[in-house]
Amino acid sequence: MMKPKKSLGQNFLTSGKAIFEIVNAGEIKKGEIVIEIGPGKGALTEELLKSGGKIIAIEKDRELISYLEEKFTKEIKNKSLKLIEGDILDLDIEKIIKKDEKYKIIANIPYYITGAIIERFLSIKKSPELMVLLMQKEVAERIVARDKKESILSLAVKFYGIPKIIYKVSAGSFFPKPKVGSAVLKITLNKIHKEKKSLEALYLNIVKKSFAHKRKMMIGNLKKEIKDTNWEEIFKKLNIKTTIRGEDLSEKDFTNIAKEVKK
Ligand code: SAM
Numbered sequence: 001m002m003k004p005k006k007s008l009g010q011n012f013l014t015s016g017k018a019i020f021e022i023v024n025a026g027e028i029k030k031g032e033i034v035i036e037i038g039p040g041k042g043a044l045t046e047e048l049l050k051s052g053g054k055i056i057a058i059e060k061d062r063e064l065i066s067y068l069e070e071k072f073t074k075e076i077k078n079k080s081l082k083l084i085e086g087d088i089l090d091l092d093i094e095k096i097i098k099k100d101e102k103y104k105i106i107a108n109i110p111y112y113i114t115g116a117i118i119e120r121f122l123s124i125k126k127s128p129e130l131m132v133l134l135m136q137k138e139v140a141e142r143i144v145a146r147d148k149k150e151s152i153l154s155l156a157v158k159f160y161g162i163p164k165i166i167y168k169v170s171a172g173s174f175f176p177k178p179k180v181g182s183a184v185l186k187i188t189l190n191k192i193h194k195e196k197k198s199l200e201a202l203y204l205n206i207v208k209k210s211f212a213h214k215r216k217m218m219i220g221n222l223k224k225e226i227k228d229t230n231w232e233e234i235f236k237k238l239n240i241k242t243t244i245r246g247e248d249l250s251e252k253d254f255t256n257i258a259k260e261v262k263k
Contacts, residue, residue, distance in 0.1 A: 004176055008061055009110025013043045015173035018134070018184075020047070025132045025166045025186045026106040028053040033097065035128070037088045037107040037117065040064060042071050044108055049075055053104075056082045058091055089116055093126050108134040111178070115139075115153060122160040122189070123200070129189055132166070137181035140165050144185075149247040155207045158251035159200070161189040196255070203258040210246035210254075218246045234260045 004010040013019055022044060028034060030052035039045045039057035041064065048055050049072075059065055065085045075081040084091070097103050105128045109117055114135050121127055141147075143163045145154045157163050169182040192200075209225035210218045219242045222231050235242050238256055240249070 002063055002067070005061065009038075009112045010040060010061070011108075011111075011174040011176060011178045012040050013108055013134075013173060014175050015169070018167070018169045018173045019044055021167040021169075022106060022108070022132055022134060022184055023047045023051055025184060026051070026053075026104055026130065028104070028106075033101060033103040035096075035103055035105045035107075037105065037109050039068060039083075040108070042068050044106075045072070045081070048106060049080055054080060054082075056084065056096060056103075058084045058086055058088050060085070060087050089113060089120060093124060097126055099126075102129050104128050104130040104132070106132045111136050111139075111180070118143075118153070118157065118187075122157065122187075127160070127189060131187040131189070132184060133187075134169060134182055134184050136178075137168060137183040140183040140185040150249065150251075151247065152207055152211050155251055155254055156204060157187060159203055159255070160192065161187045163187045199255060199258040199262060202262060203254055206258055206261065207246070207254055210249075214245075214247075217243055218249070219244075221246070229261055 004012065026034065028048070028051040032053050034048055034053040034055050036045055036048060036055055036057040039059050045055060045057055045068070057068070059068065062085060065083060068083055069076065072081050072083070076083060105121060121131060142151055143154050143157050144165055145151070164186050166184040166186050169184065171177040171179070171181065206222070206226070210221055212221045212225055219231050219235060222229070232242065234257060237260060238253070240253065
């Protein structure tokens with residue numbers, strides 16, 4: 001019996017209901033490509049396979065790779081499952097997914113790299129059309145801004161798509177039990193038109209700089225961090241109060257600010 005590795009964020013799903021909710025949220029059509037990050041012992045993989053998707057599973061733990069190769073010999077042979085040993089953050093997606101192919105990411109991810117996974121897959125050239133991720137509940141709530149307070153992460157996600165919490169998962173649904181609550185977050189990615197895409201780097205930079213000192217007003221942060229812009233004028237033009245904090249503005253507001261800066 002393999003001992004779960006804490007360092008790799010190994011908390012294996014034991015709840016059929018949670019697995020059902022994740023797969024269901026993925027709305028997989030027959031033959032669709034699904035990337036699963038960290039298949040672990042294959043509990044979710046098994047159901048993803050039943051949904052008729054073509055599953056590509058990336059697992060860092062070599063021991064688990066051997067286990068999965070044995071468990072899914074048939075599926076690997078008939079090419080409904082491709083197993084890749086590696087680190088999801090190093091993976092070159094363009095080598096795996098062809099130029100004209102779409103894909104979805106559906107996974108119970110290792111929580112220690114949640115932010116890195118989201119940032120990477122939203123901003124890469126070949127991004128997925130949908131992400132369904134089981135993650136720490138607090139992080140999912142921060143991304144949807146449940147308390148109406150935005151953050152760098154929530155504003156980054158909302159630039160690319162629409163996040164929605166689908167289902168809450170209790171710690172008892174895993175082995176071993178994680179110390180935190182969990183939730184399934186679905187991010188539907190928008191088709192980003194050229195004009196918006198051209199604002200991407202600027203938007204992300206303005207968001208980041210607006211939160212540089214959280215307690216300070218946003219305009220103060222921006223003035224200090226990005227000096228060659230007339231922030232007072234832009235705020236006035238967009239009818240944004242100069243006393244506002246970054247957490248109280250929406251993705252749309254930040255996009256409008258980026259547009260003005262670019263002019
Ligand atoms: N999918 C399984 C389940 O739901 O039971 C396991 C989920 S467990 C939370 C996370 C999995 O991701 C583990 O199997 C772990 O070994 C794997 N993992 C951790 N870091 C990884 C990385 N950087 N790249 C790919 N897989 C990773």
